[in-house]
Amino acid sequence: MRDVSAAEDALSEAFAAALADWSVHGCPDNPEAWLMTVARRKAIDGTRRRRTGEAVADQLKVMADAEAECWEAGDDEAIPDRRLALLFACTHPAIEVAIRAPLMLQTVLGVDAKTIASAFLVSPDAMCKRLGRAKQKIREAGIPFTIPERDIWSERLQGVLDAIYAAYSLGWSDMDDADLLRRDLVEEAIFLARLLAELLPQEPETLGLLAGMLYAQARCRARRNQQGEYVPLAEQDTHLWDATMIDQAEVVLRHACTFGRIGRYQLEAALQSAHVERRRSGRTDYAPEVQLYDALYALTGSPVVALNRALAMAELEGPAAAIAVFQALADDKRLADYQPYWAARASLFARAGNRREALHAYDMAIGLACDPAVRRFLQRRQRSMLAE
Template sequence: MDAAAQARRTADTVARRSYGKLIAFLAAAMRDVAAAEDALSEAFASALADWPRNGCPANPEAWLLTVARRKGIDGLRRRRSGEAAAAQLQLLAEIDDTAPAIVDDEAIPDQRLALLFACAHPAIDAGIRAPLMLQAVLGLDAKTIASAFLASPEAMGKRLGRAKQKIREAGIPFAIPARDELAERLDGVLDAIYAAYAEGWSDPGGTDLIRRDLTAEALFLADLVARLLPQEPEALGLLACLLHAQARCGARRNAAGDYVPLAEQDVALWDSAMIDEAEALLLRASTLGRIGRHQLEAALQSAHVERRRSGRTDWTPEVQIYDALLALSGSPVVALNRALAVAEWQGPRAALDILETLAAGGRLVQYQPYWAARAALLARTHAYPEARDAFDMAIGLASDPAVRRFLQGRQAALPR
């Protein structure tokens, strides 16, 4: 491997492993998420120019932090003056002393969690808090985030920019808030972690550099929040939900790498210890007396596990949980998943009626699972031409090659 390729590979590894840690350190000192991102971006650019010539440093995170600090100081001097700027310059100058701690897992989590809670500040619009966290802490781009939240990349980019400006102008502190302030921010933090896991879950093969390692990062953050707030049932519920999903990860692909839907997975490949941990967390959450979205999501995962293990054919429990979840969230994605449960309970025609109503809203027209669900339901009602068209849409929107092959196989099997 030549020096340039080695440098790029090292930079990519650091970006995936430590982006959130680096941004958290810089943003806490600069009081400016956008400026921290710019400084770190410039530091990575410098690394790709310097490392091929001089070799990759023994501690690339510390190298990047030092260079980003200098870039941040230069940028701050250009943009601002006065006492506030002087105080920030002093904080930035002191970052060098903490650089070696960037690889110390005991030192970093509090900074990263502090950034999450800063992004969830009440002064920031509730609808942009989770997307802001995905970009600031996990490094996702506006296009990827927009896809996750069923929005256009342009609109999402503008909203993210305004939110970062709000943090700077309002002087929002980068610190874990007091206990009496946690409740109003916790939902946004949990939503961001859930969305991060969902993005990583959509790329189980790790082929997408943007999404790679997101599931591990989300699980780490969910565990961190649950340990910080053991009496918050929603924090426990989120961790239970993610553990339930992660427990099935090994069964989602067969030996050939082909996609295996939940109904066809080999339950012997599921991680029983992880499932037991999830069940214990969900039980503990249920004793705290406050139900919420993430507990219901975990309860759905638990019901799926119980149904597959027991052979139960009645889908009433799943539909009832979806009813409660839809009432809480109003999410069209939840409504779509509820429709699939209704198909098993009342038949595919009833589910297709629900999908027709959802389609009228227009939010799911570019959502691949909608077309995959529609295609499968139409096939079950023997509407094969319409099913074939829906499969075309689902295949065209599928980003995972294994899912694409799976859908192509189901389409090819339709009677002509």
């Protein structure tokens, strides 16, 4: 349809029709084909309602051509998963670079605008407007959602990697067993990263992305105790970490390094590798972590990287050095509603003995925490401080 909003509306109507029809007549033999057929009919009806004359004929021709292209022989062989194909389609050069990953998260992976906004450190209102403008641009420019030729995949790779990484981060940040969407995002991201690594084995950044997610996922079981309470990284039982997954990540990262082209996701993976070093040696060496954060910050300029670098500095040099960085970050509006910033700030000021600043930061972190287990963890820390 070359109109994201209209396509979403048509598919929503198809799902509504399925709920009414299948409860009476049963589920069809091919439910996906049933949904697509009904969605196309709804789309045609919607086009006829919204347009007249030549505009209708032109739009219906676009839809017919797109359908033929979509199921052309060889498409599924080029990219064997339709979701990954759509991710590449969302990286069309006419779509603004900064909105590509959010657009993929919403249209392909079904993440709502408010959640996407939290991942990109912008307000929900601003993200909704950006997504709306992107969809309008697609409609007005007639941008086709077609699979690009293989020889230009590398040119569009960065946006796809960013979307997969953002999906994993969203799922990882609130890993609550009751939150099926978050768990699905984690599984989906790892699946797509594995598939991408198979399709583009000569791209070290795809390998770096996969390795980083495997390292992080290996620690998943240790993030909650038996009572379901949150356990920070420094206090996790390393015996609960998945040794096999860590070994897989090591192999993938080493292979990525053989290409001699270092990028963001390889550095992210190297940091994850440093985090799990405690499993092998029983201690954590923060000097390499600070160096890696330096390199990553030089590449990205991200305030989140600066935040994590400061935390590593605190372990290496004491809280005073990190607090100076945090004071500089306090003016960055992107961090105003970023819960990990306030949690880290509370911990640092508590260690430095600044009770007033620590309590204020705890209040902010607790108020912004979406995960109930994290909220309870911060409340325990705050109560402990008040009892001193």
